[in-house]
Amino acid sequence: MTGTRLNVRTILGTMLAAGALLTAGACGGDDGSAPSPGGDSDPTETTEPGASETTDSAEKGTVAMSGQDFTEMQIMAEMYRQVLEGAGYTVDVNLVGTRDLYIKGLGNGQIDLVPEYLAGIADQLNGDKPFTTNDTQEALSAVEPLASDAGITMLEPSEATDQNAFFVTQDYAESNDVTALSDVAGVGDSVTLAAAPDCEGRGDCEGGLTEVYGIDIERILPTGFGTQQTKDAVLEDEAQLGLSGTTDASLDELGLVLLEDDKGIQPAQNLIPAVNSDFLTENPDVEALLNELSGTLTTDDLAGLNAQVDIERQKAADVAEAYLSEKDLI
Structure with a gap:
């Protein structure tokens, strides 16, 4: 070189x-x-x-x-x-x-x-x-x-x-009839997002969730991309929405549900x-x-x-x- x-x-x-x-x-x-x-x-x-x-x-x-x-x-x-x-x-x-x-x-x-x-x-x-x-x-x-x-x-x-993907608990999904990200906005409550430190403002992360989907994100917990800390934060209701990837094979086993990106913010x-x-x-x-x-x-x-x-x-x-x-x- x-x-x-x-x-x-x-x-x-x-x-x-x-x-x-x-x-x-x-x-x-x-x-x-x-x-x-x-x-x-x-x-x-x-x-x-x-x-x-x-x-x-x-x-x-x-x-x-x-x-x-x-x-x-x-x-x-x-x-x-x-x-x-x-x-x-x-x-x-x-x-x-x-x-x-x-x-x-x-x-x-x-x-x-x-x-x-x-x-x-x-x-x-x-x-x-x-x-x-x-x-x-x-x-x-x-x-x-x-x-x-x-x-x-x-x-x-x-x-x-492997695109960014957002998940909720199975209980949250069933209680609020949520299968897609648009449904989260329809619930009407503000949410805490557990995600990577660089999520804020990104079009495929917090920026897209707020600007495209209209989800009211109260705060971001910088627990990482698809980490156990992120999953635990959602499971323990410290956050209602978590960030992982579409190839994360552990979510089903943990009782977590990936939501459809129905407005296509993921490139x-x-x-x-x-x-x-x-x-x-x-x-x-x-x-x-x-x-x-x-x-x-x-x-x-x-x-x-x-x-x-x-x-x-x-x-x-x-x-x-x-x-x-x-x-x-x-």
């Missing part, structure tokens, strides 16, 4: 420290980031050898990878890591709470690779002005020039997609590799390796992988390895 490349742990450690200070100020000591499946909200560092690691794994150098720290991204980061290590790279993974902690580093070459969501990174690169299209290719065409200007190359989007959120452009120029084989994974992964696959971690309590590394082996990707 051109230019000076700092040690990934030093860089991300600095970003994490800054992020922790900012979030502590906003949340009164609760960092609000999405935790690991066991409920630990510390950022995840994944550097342990996987079954895909080869004896010459250092020959192609080190890949600095970041991303958001919740179950689905832990699994995606593991799959990226194991695919790349199988091809001879060494991969350092440091996951953080929110996108703004790594997006600048991805553009300037301090970070090489991030597993992303198509509309999510598009909004970030566009100054958080929402992209509302549900069409994958339309969204990709919109984000590619923004990414290029920022020093980032978007690879092939996967068929697998295309396909899983997609975002790569530093200079890094990709120097390591062009990375594109084919990750595109093969993207071309294999489906939404059903993703939901099943999430369930293995969140419900069956398997490790993300083990789940990723089994899937990649089954699909002949390692």
Whole structure:
């Protein structure tokens, strides 16, 4: 990669420290980031050898990878890591709470690779002005020039997609005859929303709920995206509405009900590799390796992988390895 490349742990450690200070100020000591499946909200560092690691794994150098720290991204980061290590790279993974902690580093070459969501990174690169299209290719065409200007190359989007989704308890749904988000507004009561720290004002989150659906959100609890804290807040009636994703397989088992996005505020959120452009120029084989994974992964696959971690309590590394082996990707 051109230019000076700092040690990934030093860089991300600095970003994490800054992020922790900012979030502590906003949340009164609760960092609000999405935790690991066991409920630990510390950022995840994944550097342990996987079954895909080869004896010459250092020959192609080190890949600095970041991303958001919740179950689905832990699994995606593991799959990226194991695919790349199988091809001879060494991969350092440091996951953080929110996108703004790594997006600048991805553009300037301090970070090489991030597993992303198509509309999510598009909004970030566009100054958080929402992209509302549900069409994958339309969204990709919109984000590619923004990414290029920022020093980032978007690879092939996967068929697998995970959109924001909002849930209530089964009791709330039955008592108020609620099946869709429009029904929540019709109940007429103000609600507390348990969600990710960056939900406020977003068109696919609090902004869309208030402006498009007319839901009166009294406050936001920054308990994270799809975390156990978020689910517990709704189950214990600290919040009436919670944020997760459409691939969250644990909701039914907990007695929680996903609501239909009947006014369509959720854009295309396909899983997609975002790569530093200079890094990709120097390591062009990375594109084919990750595109093969993207071309294999489906939404059903993703939901099943999430369930293995969140419900069956398997490790993300083990789940990723089994899937990649089954699909002949390692």
